[in-house]
Amino acid sequence: MNIPNIITVGRVILVPVVFWLLITGQTQVAFIVFIIAGISDAVDGYLAKTFGWQTELGAYLDPLADKLLIVSIFLALGVDGKLPLWLVVAVVSRDILIVIAVILSWLLDHPVRIKPLIVSKANTVAQIVLAATVLADEGFGLGLGWTRFVLVWLTGALTVASLAAYLHSWLRHMSDESPEAGG
Structure with a gap:
């Protein structure tokens, strides 16, 4: 585990948080957490490339974290009719x-x-x-x-x-x- 992978794991942890925020009607906070997740994605990518901290785990985990976040948001917004x-x-x-x-x-x-x-x-x-x-x-x-x-x-x-x-x-x-x- 390195810093970019830890950041990516943090983004995975944000998935249920964003989903919960959306299903409980806290859309403003969900938007802010979504922006934070986006920034963390840019930061972990920058760190991995700049310092040569790219790992096989990160190559799989990073796109998985992104996909989980988007799918959970789409599911919550779809169920809510948004x-x-x-x-x-x-x-x-x-x-x-x-x-x-x-x-x-x-x-x-x-x-x-x-x-x-x-x-x-x-x-x-x-x-x-x-x-x-x-x-x-x-x-x-x-x-x-x-x-x-x-x-x-x-x-x-x-x-x-x-x-x-x-x-x-x-x-x-x-x-x-x-x-x-x-x-």
Whole structure:
């Protein structure tokens, strides 16, 4: 364990805190904790790269912490009617399907290397911006209805496009005989 990994574990610990804050209607505090989590993500990444503190644990834990936070926020906001349920189902289903594909490739002794795709990075940005926008709007009454509407549809489109791109890449990998094929 090093400092970046400890910071990342702290972000994982914030996941149930943010979820609890949201389901108890404390949206302003949830927004602030979300911002703190975002800052901690930047800090642990900076420290890991600057001081060479990158670890295999951090390579898995950091994106997992980010994904857990976003999914928990989407679930809480969806259950509360602040995000459309179709979007919540799409976001969560995409992540579950990707994990299933990775596990299946391992079980079939044809492991896939995870490489973030450009559309996936755009999807992650859209999810973060949408979550921050909804939290800020709900917590501080900013009147961002139109912005939220656009972000919901953009995030939905990017979620579907990202899943399609990963599925295409995975199918190509699984149809290749060599275990070192791209992922």
